Amino acid sequence: MKIKFLGAVTSVTGSCHLVTTGANKFLLDCGQFQGSDETDDLNREEFDFNPGEIDFVLLSHTHIDHSGRIPLLVKRGFKGPVYCTDATADLLDVMLKDSAYIHEKEAEWKNRKNRRAGKPYREPLYTLDDAVTALKQIKPVLYNQLLEINEDIKVVFNDAGHILGSSIIEIFIKEDEEISKIVFSGDIGMKNKPILKDPTMIKKADFLIMEATYGNRIHEKNSAGIKRLIDIVLKTIRRGGTVVIPSFAVGRTQELIFEFNRFYEDHPDYKKELSGIMVYVDSPMATTATKVFRNNAHIFDEETKDYILQRNDPLDFKNLRFTRTVEESKELNLNTEPKIIISTSGMCEAGRIKHHLKHNLWNPKSSIVFVGYQAEGTLGRSILNGDKYVSIFGERIKVQAEIYDLEGFSGHADREGLLDWLSGFQEKPKEIFIVHGEKKSKEELADYIKERFGYDCKIITGVSEFLLSGEGLISEEELRKAIASPEVIQKIKNKISSLKDDLETILTKIHLSSEKNLTAEQVTEINNIVMEIEKDTMSLASAVIKENKIIAGDLN
Incomplete structure (x- = not known):
């Protein structure tokens, strides 16, 4: 297995990393380069791979420096799905269309100047039609769901606390009957921010790709x-x-x-x-x-x-x-x-x-x-x-x-926030790759990591490729036990209990409300949501019944 770092290697924009296994090729993000005219021109260069050979994309969040070249990827031949959280999918419908509009308007402005100067016509990076086509390939998933992409690759999107829908992505890859785990931090948020949950703490990774936007700075409260x-x-x-x-x-x-x-x-x-x-x-x-x-x-x-x-x-x-x-x-x-x-x-x-x-x-x-x-x-x-x-x-x-x-x-964790998140790992990852930061920020964060945890990091400063060694990886049976651990089961029980409390609060509010105050649109919306809850409730009941039958079978 190999990973090639193609973006967010000299600055914080253009996030894009290519993972190649024996059977698959996939991208972590496909973001747009932003900044000077020279940096902008990087977006027009050919990809370092054939887009038609990419099987799928895992998208950490919707910011354009992480998602902005997806329409270009599709325009140049990518046919596979783009997996992201459902909130990210909703926001992409806004962001990618807006980005396409900006590219079209900038091309119009530049072409007016080019005509007067006798320079050649310049196409927009991509158009609104390109963005709409790309959006058809978006496949939303929920936080904490185990997504089986194929028999060899499983993925979990965890809340990164950066923006709505942002994710820390866990990728489980099976090769030669052993499973390795890549964790892609995406952009890690700050704790105790309004609206968003705190970044999810991850316990283990074989290979960690970690951002360093504010790796040498401390934010005020x-x-x-x-x-x-x-x-x-x-x-x-x-x-x-x-x-x-x-x-x-x-x-x-x-x-x-x-x-x-x-x-x-x-x-x-x-x-x-x-x-x-x-x-x-x-x-x-x-x-x-x-x-x-x-x-x-x-x-x-x-x-x-x-x-x-x-x-x-x-x-x-x-x-x-x-x-x-x-x-x-x-x-x-x-x-x-x-x-x-x-x-x-x-x-x-x-x-x-x-x-x-x-x-x-x-x-x-x-x-x-x-x-x-x-x-x-x-x-x-x-x-x-x-x-x-x-x-x-x-x-x-x-x-x-x-x-x-x-x-x-800022939506980015500062140095202490990044170190706090890294402290959640219960054992040292085999490799830690530092990306998504200016050179000084990445270097100083690596120094702090070495000082606090004793971990050596690889600082990515340009397009580069690494072979990921498979020594000491876990078996598929060990992965299954981790997925069904008592801790995971208790979290599910706590979530069900919390949902029950929320529903009781909502029902109390409905009883106190005057029916005359509800519009036809509100009644329709409430009814549709209730129908979805009923459907999901019965699906949950079926899953619990299935679990009880399995337990009874084991006892017999």
């Missing part, structure tokens, strides 16, 4: 982050300025909405001053993504589930407005009243955020607040680095607004 953000908001509006927050449409935007919601509710001492300050989410994709979040509340953390069970909406409050049309977006910059604008893209490379930066970067009354990672070569990184002038739509803009970087809102 999230609770301090929202207080600091509110202080920045108050400071800015008191001088008549606007707060502009570049944010990823999926993850950071919903977290910000939730945090503003809670702060507006829980801090009456700020109520008078904040009551007139509107929060605008100016991104059609973020607006749609927020609806996807609502439809996937079953994977929220317990705190957010309890909030919903109390008939509260964690993603809405009276000062919040979503803007969709271009006219609404333009109006935000014509309106000089102090306000908060959350807009995409998070690294300021595309989307409406560039217009808001153009209208606010020059204004010393305004503030620009970064809440996510800014890759090298991006406009966001230039602003954070303290560049005095930046170019936006060909216009030179002087940076006079106040610039802030609130890493506490």
